[in-house]
Amino acid sequence: MLDLREYNCLGEALRAALGRWPNEVCLIEADRERENLRLTYRQFSETAQPLAKAFQNAGLGGGTRAAIIMTNQSKWLISAYAIFFCGGVLVPLDYKLSAAEQLKLLAHSKAEFLVTEYHLWRAITQDASFKNLTIRSVVVTDAPPIADLGDAKRWEDFHDAGDPIFVPRTRKDAACIVYSSGTGGRPKGCVLTHENYLEQCVALTSLYPFGPGVQYLSILPTNHAIDFMVGFIGPFTCGAMVVHLRTLRPEYIRDAFTRYKITYMSLVPLVLKNLERGLRQRFDELPKGKRAVLNAAIAANRAFTRRRPRLKLSRMLLRQVHAAFGGELKAFFVGGAFTEPKTLDFFYDLGILVANGYGCTEAGTVITVNDLKPFRSDTVGKPLPGLEVKLSNPDAEAIGEVMVRSKTVMSHYLDDPEMTAETIVDGWLMTGDLGRFDKTGHLQLLGRKKNMIVTEEGKNIYPEDIETSFEGLAVKEFCVFAANFLWPERTMLGETLVIVIHPEPGQAITPELVANMTERNRRLLNYKRISAYLAWDRDFPLTASLKIKRSELAQQIRQTIGREALVPL
């Protein structure tokens, strides 16, 4: 693997990697049973160079911001490398956001270039706010031959001859602007430097070394911080191979394991639980005798691996289970949200190692990860090497807000010094998560201080972003909260959002009003939905500029009523 301490920017490190392992396969794009593309490191470079040249000829230079909005596919990585090669700042946006949300973040980031897929571009051009989009160049992939792209360029046509000029950046320069929230409210554009990513990669690979022969399965979109680091920068700078699967369907994930002999994969709790469900179902369908044999093998594996993982032994004891995962799997990395210990235990008992971690975009992805020495399902592991992690104002139970100081912590929030000052205090990143260290230095997470939820899909949902969907609701005022912010719980599981409505004087909560809330709720993506409403009969406390004092309102509610007053939507 490259020694990333010797490099100043991602473009430089990736360029060195492409030259170091020219004949190793670096990227495969698979879709269902088909293989769409297979590139060696040399071929990857040869594919990206003409794109970089076209970007340069179009004016993309050092510090120019360029956005990517794409599903999980090879052109994401090729475009990102071309942007870094030109010295650009990458703005990875979530393809699952609505077109209006994407346009809002494009405007906030001041991106001058955009690479996107045809179906996403169509949705963007059909949005009412498209007319306000000021972008220099748009490149569209996967467009049908007859599609009229207007001023946008077709991916296949966007390449120029000649060698592009590599534009170096310093460690302190911005590498990416990653939005952790703010689609409805105040955009939180985390400015992450080249140093943030290089240091994060050094820390992660010191625990889990990648190299040629490692075959990584990427199913998360690369705009996701975990996939960007563990499924792109990490493997590429180590000479490993990445298999991009364009579908999340379980049967094709299973197929990819065996076909490509996968060694590592990152996933979010939702996918892990789905794999668990599938395995349990298969186990339940086994004839009695075979089930008894399996149970005995699981029990033996549990006993032999109590103190430390013993992968070879587990593969022997539970041969068929491991064969279903390709027989070469070393570990899953799970993060993005809290994973239930019983799910982690289920896999560990099968000898399938799951390194669960914890992190946030502001910290440059990962803060803690389980090093499996020994396996602990009840914690999110220990701080990564080089990261200082401590708790702010721990209470009598030693629980406090998790704070982080390291070279991996973001530089600032884009164009928001006030929010930056609230989040990075005296050089420490305040995460807003509550935790406790045990005697062995493992971190346990026990709730949140901040008003937000994280879904099993690893999505951070902020109430302010949801409120725009309820604008104009026929009540005097309303406010959305994380239920656990109103009534704190010592858990990170089962987090939900609730809407507090304050009707006009004498106004009843009619079936029409409830139906209207339900209808608005349904227009939200399923993981963003509100689970219940709460009727409140007092005026909301407001600031001088008429903004709701959320913490004060939450305190009033907390002191007056409990969760039992919630009405499901």
Next chain:
Amino acid sequence: MSALQQTTDEVLRLAAEHFRVPREQLRPDDDFFKKLGINSLQALDLLTRIEQHFHIELPDYELQGVSDFQTLAQRIHSRL
């Protein structure tokens, strides 16, 4: 019965079979996440079943922002 209605009816039948619920309990405008108590990955499973039935290919993103059978049927119908 229009072609779209027919597609919707087929989608409802396939969903009922796949998730083992009585067909008569499902309506075109039902929110399938809520009604069937499923998550987005389980909904993708249904998409595979639908693909096999209609002999078409539906990318995962076709399910993006869709939560009721009627809209799902419209997306399928446009690809038939």
